[in-house]
Structures are given as structure tokens and as C-alpha cells.
Amino acid sequence: MRVTVHLFASLRELAGARELGLELPEGATVATAWERLAAEHPRLRELRGTILPSVNLEFAEPGRPLREGDEVAFLPPVSGGAGMFEITEKELYADPLIERMRRDTHGAVCAFVGVVRETSPLGMKVTYLEYDAYKEMAERKMRQIGDEIRSRWKLEEVAIVHRVGRLAIGETSVVIVVASPHRRDAFEACHYAIERLKQIVPIWKKEVGEHGEVWLEGEGQGREELRWPRRRR
Structure with missing residues (x-):
């Protein structure tokens, strides 16, 4: 399945993009998306404990299952x-x-x-x-x-x-x-x-x-x- 990932502020700079498409296996979760993203952009790993994930404009737990077409965002701490x-x-x-x-x-x-x-x-x-x-x-x-x-x-x-x-x-x-x-x-x-x-x-x-x-x-x-x-x- 394919999901869209949105990144902001420091996360956007580290990944080099504000929006990315990820191909994930069936049964993938928010945590799966983050690990895939961090594997492609290793510098993101150090920020794992500070981010707040969301799915389709709602805050979400790392274990939340994802579906085809979901909009996932990883939010860094506010200023x-x-x-x-x-x-x-x-x-x-x-x-x-x-x-x-x-x-x-x-x-x-x-x-x-x-x-x-x-x-x-x-x-x-x-x-x-x-x-x-x-x-x-x-x-x-x-x-x-x-x-x-x-x-x-x-x-x-x-x-x-x-x-x-x-x-x-x-x-x-x-x-x-x-x-x-x-x-x-x-x-x-x-x-x-x-x-x-x-x-x-x-x-x-x-x-x-x-x-x-x-x-x-x-x-x-x-x-x-x-x-x-x-x-x-």
C-alpha cells in the first residue's frame, strides 16, 4: 500500500522534502512508516523521542494500523x-x-x-x-x-x-x-x-x-x- 508522509521544520530539512510517498506492506503501522523513513534518512532517528505522529489530521499512536492512501504526518516539538x-x-x-x-x-x-x-x-x-x-x-x-x-x-x-x-x-x-x-x-x-x-x-x-x-x-x-x-x- 502507498501512504503520503508530511514533514515539517527540522524533519523537513533532514529528509530534504516536505512530502514523501512510502510503499508499505499490508499491516504496516505508524511506527513502520517512521522506521522506513528513518532507514532512508538516518539523521531522523535522533528525533524519534520528540515527534508526535498524526494520521488523516488526527493525533495517532505509533501502533495505529495504516491503510492505502492515508496521510501521515510527523510533527516536531513546537517552538x-x-x-x-x-x-x-x-x-x-x-x-x-x-x-x-x-x-x-x-x-x-x-x-x-x-x-x-x-x-x-x-x-x-x-x-x-x-x-x-x-x-x-x-x-x-x-x-x-x-x-x-x-x-x-x-x-x-x-x-x-x-x-x-x-x-x-x-x-x-x-x-x-x-x-x-x-x-x-x-x-x-x-x-x-x-x-x-x-x-x-x-x-x-x-x-x-x-x-x-x-x-x-x-x-x-x-x-x-x-x-x-x-x-x-
């Missing part, structure tokens, strides 16, 4: 090295983010993966969840969380990505990845990040199931002085 903070409607996969955050200087990479469960906190059966967000503000607040944990713990990489839209049972809603030379810093920072995300990031969740549907209120944005007072009945 700045300040972490990755994103609201997305695309499916989330933890492994590509973990690989992207890993460096030889890290002693620990800690990941939190939030998954849609089939029962509500009250034990009701859930059909699906729907997430909404104020995207621009949410991403800014995620960066704030990144700054906060960097000021408290010795970290080298931080990623917070949250999905919005309709999510089925078992799908991933949020991935947080923290990398540090030390495991304690990584664990504590990751725990802080998810708790802080619930407090200050403008993301809302609607639960739909056998009990009907309801927008769930969390801990709030942590600024009670900015809220309108509740009316007395």
Missing part, C-alpha cells in the same frame, strides 16, 4: 519549549504525548489520563459526556498552571491537553504529562495540575444517561469575589 497546552476536538492518546515529553535528562515521566466512565458519582448509568470550553481562556489558564507547577517543582516538560465535544464511554477526556529529573516532583506536580485544572480552567461537562442530562458544576473558578451574588428566594 519555544514552553510546554503544550491545548483544547481539542480530536481523539486523545497518551502515548504520543509521553514520548514527546521524554528526554535523557528525565528520571520520571508522570501522566494522568482522564477517561469517561459508565457510571456517575451517584451510581447512575452514563451514556456519554459532552464537554464545552472557552478555548482561548482555557488554554491561557492551562499555561498558567504550567507556570505554577514549574515555580513549585523542578520540572523540564509539561503538557495539558483536554478534549471537548461528545465523548463516549472509555474515551479519553484529558491527558496531563509532567517530566522531571525526580519522581516525587513529577507525581506531585501532576496531581496539582489536575486539581488546579478543575478549579480555574473554564471547561464544563454535561452528563447524559438514564437519569436525563445535567451540566455538572465543579469547584468553580476560585474567585468567589467575582461571582454575582445568589438571589434570595
